[in-house]
Amino acid sequence: MKQLIIFISLFCAFGISSFAQNTKFGKPTKEEWELNSVSFAPNAEAVVLYKSVDVSYKLQSGFNALGSGGEGSLDDNQFAPSGTNKDINPENTSMLYKVNVRIKILKDSGAAYSAMDIISFNDDEDFDCRDEFYEMNITLFRQVNGKVKKKRLSAANIKDERIDNHYCIRHIRIPDVKAGDILEYQYQLTSTRSTYIYDTQLQESIPVLYSKCKMEIPNILQFNVNRPIIPNVTASVALGSIIMASTNNDYKLAKKVVSNVYTIEARNLPAYAGEINLQNLSSGEVHCVRTQLKDKRYDVKPDVSGPVRHLVIGR
Template sequence: MKNIITLFAVLFVCQITLAQDFKFGKVSKEELAETFNPLDSSASATYLYKKRRTFFEYHSSTGFQLITEIHERLKIYNQEGFDYATKAINLYKGNSDQETASGIKAYTYNLIDGKIEEAKLKKDGIFKTEKSKYRNQTKFTMPNIKEGCVVEYKYKITSPFFSNVDTFVFQHSIPVKKLEARFDAPEYFNFKSSTRGYIGVSPQFNNTWDRTSIKGLEFKIKTTKYNLENVPALKDEPYVNNINNYRTSVKHELSYVKMPQNPIDYYSTTWEDVVKTIYKSSNFGDELNKTGYFKDDVDALISTVSDPKKRIALIYNYVKSKVKWNQYHGKYTSQGVRKAYKEQVGNVAEINLMLTSMLRYAGLNANPVLVSTRRNGIPIFPTREGYNYVISCVELPQGNVLLDATSKYGSPNVLPFRTLNWEGRIIKKDGTSSLISLYPNANSKSSISMMVNLSETGDLEGNYRSVKTNHSALSYRERYNNADEDDFLEKLENKYNGLEVSDFKVSNAVELAKPVMESYKFFKESQADIIGDKIYFSPLFFLRTKENPFKLEKREFPVDFGYPTSSVYRIIINLPEGYKVESMPQSAGFALPDNLGSFKFMLSQQASKIQLLIDTKINSSIISPLYYDTLKAYFKQLIEKENEQIVLTKV
């Protein structure tokens, strides 16, 4: 019966799709009357129609420009979907050129007493802002938004950066009923395409090629079309490095240009081409060869030190303290290493290429490593645009040492979380390259100790102490050192729903060679249930895990923890006077297969004290989706164990 209902729902959706008129402004009463998506009743909104066309225009004065035309129609079912009534258009800019958005036309439609009423977006509802020196933004929020409304808009983006075609995104966090996309490229530009995601995308090619004449320049056009229907929403979940890595999409990247009477200009075809293009850039390779600006300072720094590890530490810490990161990413320098050194501020490339150059000058085998940050995604195919960051690597007989001097609280082989993204590409002096893992091998440890007194009314007071190393320490230092302490404490108390903290202290906040330690006294009400003459409580109290982070029935993308971890809890509980233990959970232990992780729970009693030891390990940064069901069950069992209760009864 369920299958029959589903079949009717699919047929109904298909009939509606065929009947719909997607011409701009032709919104139907059926679209406005729909109260939920028949194929995804949990969706707060749905793209009824998405259309994109990207093509080239030629002007004799400016040459080729990239034009993208967008038309989108959305159905908003409830208040949770109101966010989709705001559209932000990101526009890139260079030193002298910039993208522009024009022709914005938008309406909101509501069904009132059986009639369609429309509200037009006015010019004063469109806002233009400068987000950074590399990006502008045009943003608008649709008027008269109500539950059940339909919004529709269209606009055009004109870009002078013809080699940078924005990704064709086919899958979103809400469903898409109908999608049409088209890419027209002149014969002079050879683009290669790469597909992501788990939904099959079959492009339609125009193999005959149209011959076009623009402003007196005649050339052929190759057309690629995409038509999709009923694209399901992509559900995000915790521990995903970047959901866009798994979103169904197509990227068109310029491979080479062959203009009339000119030689072929290659952009990217193989990784060798990519590396060669990047390395030969004056804003990359040439910057590595500049040494005059730092020679005297580095000579004074390392003149009495010969040990390679000590030289690495001295130079690494010197660069971190000398040049402040301006928060801009990039594999290319902006103002150059000399100016960054002089003004003591620079972007990622200026700081880490400077670091690499200094390490080489000190006689170390140091090379730059191209990185794609977690937010940027994973470069699967040869691409210049895939890398947006650079770090440094020193090769020693004992192994590689990865360094990022933009990270104030980082240390050797403890990279900032943003860079922990599968593999980087190390570039040697001879221009060759190879892949190098960015994930750490050593576990980041967190050890928590508590000694507490439980009262007969269920209140809890005690002492808390934590010790953190490696990435756990890095993460803590970034949160603590970059915050006002009062705000930090307020967030800590709110995290545990009304915890009262006193005598708060942090040790080794900036001494990176030592573990960071946090300690405080606390009081928290109602940490046990009082029923008659019995007291019920979890021995982990407010530290216990309450919710399984993995909720999807099926997951097709990896679980990415970022780095391996080891967490140990040691808790001593002083029982209230006049009570004894009636029952308590059994000690237990279980593990994930292939040494991916383990959980140990040990509980014991000595007189009026209960001692709890929990040892949890996740030994791999990434866990394959093949283990998802096992991992989900592991966390379910862990949560159940942590929430088991001790029962006290009056003596």
């Protein structure tokens, strides 16, 4: 099984300082088209040019939380003193994952890295706690006689498969991929499981030039956020705010809820040499960002804590 690792690579024609990160999707840059090898991984078959995972929360009026230090209601901005709440009404909170990935195929043998699998929560009994996909857009870019041709992936190449009673996996397969092609994957996923955040895998089975995980989490939810302690991974945290609107047409003013904004960025991550699995991800052997709620949860079934991997590239 080929698995992709997202990291920042250098290439022969350009130094890392001259390779600017292209955050705009839909138009690969000249530098990306000219990249044909990775200096620290000259035999790489493919490379992740850019990956970002942005996690945000949406709160609505009436969202109440019972914390370990007492009851706290976001309606009156009384936060649980020790942070973690024990009970959340999923009808009044949701999460949004915005995922953007751009990879380049360096050799024809690297075409398998165009495949992508996305794990999502899809309980066969609880319809209110199912993840939902929105705005999925997968595009192949190819240079033909100096001109850029692009083709959007058809729905026929996207298949959903149930893997157990709680999880599904979405298989994305792009046909006719060749060396030199640039592939872009964009999608959004909503979740009502507010106390469970999918881990963001920074490292893959191919080099990664740049990978970013940004999470804005309401202050009332206290997570342990773990990231690799290595020179090419940086992290920062800042205070933010989330606007909480009323669910009723009562003309109440929107309220701000204090949030913690975590930003973790990885550059020049080498490919992981072995097969990536749940064990070496959980142990930290494979570089990733892991989040875990500080207090035990009672609104999540014990048998559906879930796979730590949300996005798998290159199966």
